[in-house]
Amino acid sequence: MKVVVVAFATASDVLGQDGVEVNLPEGSRVRDLGRALVERHPKLQPMWGRLAVAVDGELVGGGHPLEDGVEVALLPPVSGGSGA
Amino acid sequence: LSAGLVDEPIDVAAVERRVAAWRCGAVLLFLGTVRDRHQGRPVRLLTYTAYRPMALKTLKRITDELEAATQSLRVEIVHRLGDVPVGEASVLIAVASPHRQAAYEASREALERLKREVPIWKREHYDDGEVAWREEEPLGFVSRPF
Numbered sequence: 001m002k003v004v005v006v007a008f009a010t011a012s013d014v015l016g017q018d019g020v021e022v023n024l025p026e027g028s029r030v031r032d033l034g035r036a037l038v039e040r041h042p043k044l045q046p047m048w049g050r051l052a053v054a055v056d057g058e059l060v061g062g063g064h065p066l067e068d069g070v071e072v073a074l075l076p077p078v079s080g081g082s083g084a
Numbered sequence: 085l086s087a088g089l090v091d092e093p094i095d096v097a098a099v100e101r102r103v104a105a106w107r108c109g110a111v112l113l114f115l116g117t118v119r120d121r122h123q124g125r126p127v128r129l130l131t132y133t134a135y136r137p138m139a140l141k142t143l144k145r146i147t148d149e150l151e152a153a154t155q156s157l158r159v160e161i162v163h164r165l166g167d168v169p170v171g172e173a174s175v176l177i178a179v180a181s182p183h184r185q186a187a188y189e190a191s192r193e194a195l196e197r198l199k200r201e202v203p204i205w206k207r208e209h210y211d212d213g214e215v216a217w218r219e220e221e222p223l224g225f226v227s228r229p230f
Contacts, residue, residue: 008135009205009217052223054203057138059224073135073203077219080132080139080163080204081195082116082174 001026001068003033011051011074014043024066030055031062033072051076085151085160087143089134094162099178103158108180112187114195116175118168122218126211132165132174135203139163142202150179150190157181157190163204174206200224 002023007015015037022036030053038045052059054073055066066072085103096113104111118130147159158180168174177194181187198204200221207217 006135008133008203009207009219013217050219050222054135054138057135057141073138075135075203075223076205076217077222078199078201078203079206079218079220080134080175080202081199083119083122 001028001066003066003069004071005033005037005074006071007074009076010047011044011076014041014047015074019071028066029062030060030064030066030072033066034062047076085147085158087140087147087161088163089136089140089143090162090164091166092164094164094173094176096173096176099160099162099176103160103178103180105158105180107156108158108182110179110181110184110187112179112181112184112191114175114177114179114191115173116177116195117173118170120170122208122210127208128170128211129209130168130174131207131209132163132168133205133207134163134165139203143198146194146197146201150194154181154186154190157186159190159194161194161198163198163202165204 002021004019006019052075055070121127143161150159151157160178162176164174177191179187179190209215
């Protein structure tokens with residue numbers, strides 16, 4: 001199956017700002033995608049533990065099963081709003 | 085009411101007109117603006133980026149839940165994206181309510197939730213030319229797959 005990975009903030013510095021397609025074996029879960037991405041981008045390793053992961057816009061855990069065509073977002077700690 | 089992401093200066097007057105209602109005796113506008121320094125270091129600009137579809141959905145969830153929790157409350161949140169110069173607003177939270185107390189509470193809660201739940205990030209551009217992401221609040225569910 002094929003998933004699209006989009007990344008933001010420091011994660012986008014590693015993966016680039018446009019989505020990347022990743023091929024995975026059927027039955028893969030979010031944690032399997034994590035391993036595949038870290039293999040390809042070792043700089044992700046130290047930041048992975050701080051990332052939240054969303055599948056099609058909903059936060060999920062490492063055991064979440066992936067399906068063909070989903071969008072997986074890597075979301076570092078956020079900083080919206082202002083300094084107020 | 086609604087929530088929005090805009091790429092230009094926030095139209096405060098338009099939002100104020102939308103939240104106001106005859107039954108509401110309080111309209112509270114909170115503007116979060118870009119400060120000229122971070123921990124003492126001069127800043128000239130912030131660049132905001134969002135995971136847009138999820139940010140919109142989450143902002144909408146926050147306004148819906150605040151309105152559902154308090155009768156007659158009207159809430160709108162607008163966040164600006166892209167480059168925001170010092171002194172300009174990056175976020176507007178507008179709340180209308182029959183009485184002021186509920187408006188103050190909802191306004192505060194909207195901003196606290198925004199900072200924790202909405203996938204928006206800022207990048208600071210310092211006066212000396214350096215640039216850095218600010219990453220502050222882990223989103224609710226951290227994956228930790230290893």
